[in-house]
Amino acid sequence: MGDAVDQVFVLLKHWLLGFCPGSLQPLASILLSIIPILLTFPLLFAVTTILERKGLGRIQNRYGPNRVGPCGLFQPVADGLKMIIKEDIVPRAADKVVHFLAPLALIGPVFLAFSVLPFGRNMAAIDLDAGLLFFFAVGAGSELAVFMAGWSSRNKYSLLGAMRAIAQMVSYEVPLILSSVTVVMLVGSLSPIKIVEAQSGYIAGLPQWHIFSPWGLAGFILFMIAAAAEANRTPFDIPEGESEIIAGYLVEYSGFKFALFFLGEYLGLFAICGLGITLFLGGWNAPFAFLQWIPSYAWFFAKLLALIFLFIWMRGTLPRLRMDQLMGFAWRFVLPMTLLNIPVAAAWHYSRAWEFPAADACRWAMCLAILAFAYVRLGRGLKQGRKYGKRIYRFAD
Amino acid sequence: METGFLIIAGITAVGAIAAMSLRNLVHCALCLTVAFAGLAALYLRLGAQFVGFAQILVYIGAVAILIVFAILLTRSNETESEAGRGRGKWSSLASVGVAFLVFSVLSISVLSGSMANRTAQDLPDISVKEIGLQLMTGYVLPLEVIALLLTAALIGAVLIAMPEKSAANGDAQTRVAHRSPTEAGEKLNDL
Amino acid sequence: MTTLQGYLIVSALLFAVGLAGALTRRNVILVLVGIELMLNSANLNFIAFWRYGEHPELLTGVMFVIFSISIAAAEAAVGLALIIAVYRHYKTTNLDQMDSLKG
Numbered sequence: 001m002g003d004a005v006d007q008v009f010v011l012l013k014h015w016l017l018g019f020c021p022g023s024l025q026p027l028a029s030i031l032l033s034i035i036p037i038l039l040t041f042p043l044l045f046a047v048t049t050i051l052e053r054k055g056l057g058r059i060q061n062r063y064g065p066n067r068v069g070p071c072g073l074f075q076p077v078a079d080g081l082k083m084i085i086k087e088d089i090v091p092r093a094a095d096k097v098v099h100f101l102a103p104l105a106l107i108g109p110v111f112l113a114f115s116v117l118p119f120g121r122n123m124a125a126i127d128l129d130a131g132l133l134f135f136f137a138v139g140a141g142s143e144l145a146v147f148m149a150g151w152s153s154r155n156k157y158s159l160l161g162a163m164r165a166i167a168q169m170v171s172y173e174v175p176l177i178l179s180s181v182t183v184v185m186l187v188g189s190l191s192p193i194k195i196v197e198a199q200s201g202y203i204a205g206l207p208q209w210h211i212f213s214p215w216g217l218a219g220f221i222l223f224m225i226a227a228a229a230e231a232n233r234t235p236f237d238i239p240e241g242e243s244e245i246i247a248g249y250l251v252e253y254s255g256f257k258f259a260l261f262f263l264g265e266y267l268g269l270f271a272i273c274g275l276g277i278t279l280f281l282g283g284w285n286a287p288f289a290f291l292q293w294i295p296s297y298a299w300f301f302a303k304l305l306a307l308i309f310l311f312i313w314m315r316g317t318l319p320r321l322r323m324d325q326l327m328g329f330a331w332r333f334v335l336p337m338t339l340l341n342i343p344v345a346a347a348w349h350y351s352r353a354w355e356f357p358a359a360d361a362c363r364w365a366m367c368l369a370i371l372a373f374a375y376v377r378l379g380r381g382l383k384q385g386r387k388y389g390k391r392i393y394r395f396a397d
Numbered sequence: 398m399e400t401g402f403l404i405i406a407g408i409t410a411v412g413a414i415a416a417m418s419l420r421n422l423v424h425c426a427l428c429l430t431v432a433f434a435g436l437a438a439l440y441l442r443l444g445a446q447f448v449g450f451a452q453i454l455v456y457i458g459a460v461a462i463l464i465v466f467a468i469l470l471t472r473s474n475e476t477e478s479e480a481g482r483g484r485g486k487w488s489s490l491a492s493v494g495v496a497f498l499v500f501s502v503l504s505i506s507v508l509s510g511s512m513a514n515r516t517a518q519d520l521p522d523i524s525v526k527e528i529g530l531q532l533m534t535g536y537v538l539p540l541e542v543i544a545l546l547l548t549a550a551l552i553g554a555v556l557i558a559m560p561e562k563s564a565a566n567g568d569a570q571t572r573v574a575h576r577s578p579t580e581a582g583e584k585l586n587d588l
Numbered sequence: 589m590t591t592l593q594g595y596l597i598v599s600a601l602l603f604a605v606g607l608a609g610a611l612t613r614r615n616v617i618l619v620l621v622g623i624e625l626m627l628n629s630a631n632l633n634f635i636a637f638w639r640y641g642e643h644p645e646l647l648t649g650v651m652f653v654i655f656s657i658s659i660a661a662a663e664a665a666v667g668l669a670l671i672i673a674v675y676r677h678y679k680t681t682n683l684d685q686m687d688s689l690k691g
Contacts (some may be wrong), residue, residue, distance in 0.1 A: 029462055073545075097423075098427065128446070129446065129524050129525050130446050130447050130450050130525050133447065133450040133451065133454065133525075134450050136458075137450040137451075137453035137454040137457075137458065138453070139458075140453065140454055140457055140458025140459070141453075141457060141458075143458065143462055144427075144430060144461060144462065144465075145458065147462070147465055148427065151423055151465075151469075159469075163466075163469065166465075166466065167461055170459075170462060188526065189525070189526065190525045382558070399591070402594055402595075405596075406594065406598045408600070409598060409635060410598060410601050410602070410630070413601075413602050413606070413625055414605050416609070416621060416625070417605050417606070417608060417609030417612075417613065417618070417622060417625070418597070418609075422615065422617065422618065423635060425618060425621065426621070427625075429621055429625075432625065432628075433628070436602075436628055436631070439598070439632060440632075440635050440653075443595070443635050443636060443638075443639045444639055445635050445639070445649075445650055445653070446633075447650065447654075448635060448653050448657070450652055451654060451657055452631075452657060455657050455658070455660070455661050456624075456628075456657075456660075459661055459664075460624065460660070460661060460664045463668050463688075464617060464620070464621060464628070464664070464668065466668070467617050467668040467671055467672060468617055470672055470675070471617070471672065471675040471681045472673065482607050482610065483679070488612075489611075489612040492607075492608055492611030492612045493608050493611075493612060494679060494685060495607070496604040496606075496607040496608030496611065496612065497604065497608075499600075499604050499607060500600055500603070500615075501599060503596075503597075503600035503604070504596075504600050504601075505595050505604070505636055507593050507596040507597055507600065508593060516616045516640070520639070520644065521644055521645035521648060523644075523645075523650070527647065528632065528650065528651075528654075529653060531647055532651070532654075536651050536655075539651075539655055543635030543655055545624060546658075546659065546662055547658060547661075547662050549662075549667050550662035550663075550666050551665070553669070554661075554666050554668075554669035555666040555669075557666070557669040557670055557672075557673045558669040558673055560676060572605070583620050583622050
């Protein structure tokens with residue numbers, strides 16, 4: 001019974017495939033894998049916008065949207081209608097073709113990225129041997145879309161925003177990939193499905209997720225920092241900093257194209273959170289053995305919502321960085337930490353063979369000591385000898 | 398010849414030709430990415446999955462981005478200067494002729510060679526793991542050399558592109574006078 | 589025409605286009621783009637010959653292309669850094685105007 005609920009979507013797909021004539025089955029199978037992705041994640045996007053606005057409202061001590069429908073729940077519908085009805089303005093000086101293609105160039109790769117993520121047991125659209133590489137490869141496409149948007153608008157703010165966005169995405173892609181390398185190293189596979197399988201199983205009631213190891217914990221934190229930068233989320237939302245360059249590369253977009261960009265950005269966030277879940281948080285595995293009766297896809301989406309909540313929380317809490325702080329942080333702190341994390345993961349792997357008593361505690365202590373030492377040293381390097389005194393506030397009276 | 402191959406090959410060729418013949422440099426760079434993507438698709442058709450994805454990651458994700466950055470930083474994003482084009486009309490024609498000659502010699506030799514009866518072997522099961530093992534055993538020396546080369550290239554690129562201190566200060570004075578988006582971008586790169 | 593010949597002709601075309609571009613265009617960046625295209629056509633040749641060769645299980649072509657891609661990345665990075673350095677000096681990216689050895 002539990003198994004049937006867990007596999008309900010897989011069974012449904014097979015049942016639907018049974019109606020297809022044999023020659024059309026490969027095509028139908030592809031369509032049946034794609035359409036759920038095309039439906040689920042935009043829906044999640046709608047849910048996230050309302051969650052984000054409500055959550056930010058709560059953090060800022062106000063209500064957030066509460067006019068449309070019960071408790072403002074239909075706000076996304078109203079937003080969507082507004083976006084579609086709005087006039088689509090293209091600047092006279094803009095490069096019309098590139099301006100038109102940019103949102104499409106963003107949306108396409110983002111949807112492709114979902115195809116390798118396992119959303120549940122047996123629930124990945126395609127099982128690629130080099131799935132992780134595929135994910136990062138299509139992720140690279142979005143940078144170009146941002147550039148196209150910024151350049152084609154012929155607006156200095158958009159160009160500035162695009163240049164910032166590309167500089168940021170390129171710099172943070174390196175730590176993003178390097179922090180995933182540790183997982184690939186220890187699992188020995190680039191296939192997301194195999195990575196999730198490697199994290200199933202429980203020892204003394206605790207799950208075998210990668211985050212429950214020193215390198216995994218450090219890797220996950222570094223991964224999430226890089227992910228926030230890749231997805232242009234606060235505190236790394238400099239490319240579209242409203243107060244400095246209005247909305248960056250989005251300035252000249254309106255109506256449906258703007259909605260597409262908005263959608264693409266959130267989908268990118270979901271995709272990268274999904275990857276983080278796959279790599280470090282055990283994918284669709286349940287956190288405890290006795291909770292395994294809850295279907296696997298429910299766990300995946302619960303974790304996804306938790307990570308989205310984390311991002312909303314960060315957005316409500318942290319101020320935006322400056323461009324030089326952002327770059328310095330990427331190259332002087334995050335990159336060395338990810339590089340160091342690789343030998344730490346190797347040390348963790350090879351110290352498995354230790355036999356003496358309290359070997360596990362020793363392994364933990366050793367790995368954490370290396371990471372903590374590097375953290376302190378690099379943190380000092382970031383300060384560059386500047387002394388920060390106590391901040392003094394002067395209020396107008 | 399399958400239609401899939403013809404379509405991808407056509408897209409690749411058109412992208413490459415457009416990348417080399419359009420006037421606007423940014424359009425050239427964007428068409429170049431189309432050609433790179435087409436090549437990646439050709440690799441995938443040939444069963445080289447790893448290489449296809451690496452091609453997308455490196456060429457579209459890095460090289461194309463570098464090229465558009467360079468175009469914007471050198472402020473050549475509008476069109477090529479007219480002076481350079483008009484002068485070398487004959488030399489351009491000669492170059493195209495040379496290129497055409499190369500193409501015809503290559504394609505004649507390809508078409509008349511003994512490759513006509515070559516058929517594809519059964520594709521062996523090449524996993525990424527296999528590629529990794531090969532890299533770490535038989536090809537470990539080239540791998541190390543590449544690692545050294547990439548490190549040297551990284552340091553070299555940073556050192557070359559780093560502005561000389563005095564020149565940078567002088568530039569900063571003139572920059573304030575007429576600031577354009579590209580210059581702001583240049584500053585951004587300096588950070 | 590077999591498929592192998594198809595791939596080889598596409599590769600030859602890319603090489604010719606890259607060559608023509610590198611010879612005719614006056615902008616340094618486009619010359620670099622042309623060189624990249626020629627490199628890519630060679631990569632396509634390697635993959636095609638690997639696939640249609642006698643021993644695809646040896647992965648020789650794939651390995652060569654992996655190394656070639658990484659070298660091309662390094663080459664592009666250094667090349668574009670050079671272009672930017674030269675641009676700082678001459679304030680032009682036109683090859684014809686960069687004609688003096690003495691700065």
